[in-house]
Amino acid sequence: MKYGKKYAESLKSYDRSKAYDASEAVNIVLQNAKAKFDETVELHVRLGIDPRQADQQVRGVLVLPHGTGKTKKVLVIAKGERADAAQAAGADYVGAEEMIQKIQTENWFDFDVMITTPDMMGVVGRIGRLLGPKGLMPNPKSGTVTMDVARAVQEVKAGKVEYRLDKTAIIHCPIGKKSFGNEKILENFNALMDAIVKAKPAAAKGQYIKSIALASTMGLGVKVNYNKI
Secondary structure (H helix, E strand, C coil): CCCCHHHHHHHCCCCCEEECCCCCCCCHHHCCCCCCCEEEEEEEECCCCCCCHHHHHCCCECCCCCCCCCCCCCCEECCCCHHHHHHHHHCCEEEEEHHHHHHHHCCCCCCCEEEECHHHHHHHHHHHHHHHHHHCCCCHCCCCEEHHHHHHHHHHHHHHEEEECCCHHHHHHEEEHHHCCCCHHHHHHHHHHHHHCCCCCCCCCCEEEEEEEEEEEECCCEEEEEHCC
């Protein structure tokens, strides 16, 4: 197979079969992020648990020390004082039934996160079939169904990420941009890995972390030595 020049150069720059210390892996990933845009650095963790079992779920939220490098648009569904608080906290859009109708009738999805108060979940639930497939349905576990909407908005704007196990027992999560540099990416990496380790289900048996890899948007994957995590 013939590879492109940048891809071929990246292949020669490190051993793809070797698992590197986290700091080395971050350095390799950033050196090989050669696209013309500011590539996102992603963390991929394969866990030794069965995601089909209800007592072996791994899911949580975390505000990364240095954020993700992406500013997310936030829609808050709330009324009265909560709506005012959301607006003051920096929400991009705030409303109630009229916003739900806008989504229904105009297929409007110009937002990345929806936050709502518990009393408005009945209204939001009307469009669950539209929000669900896009991963936009508010959920108490992710902190997007709450009475403290102002804090929720601030956390999203500060770089809160949600990590959760997929059907293949892998967690995929962004941990920053190439422009962050080694130190900030490494601090975000350590914070997220610490959260994942602490989220180990009581029902988990055997080896919890099977493999860890780091990659940039257009770059190759670099294995991380999980025995040192």
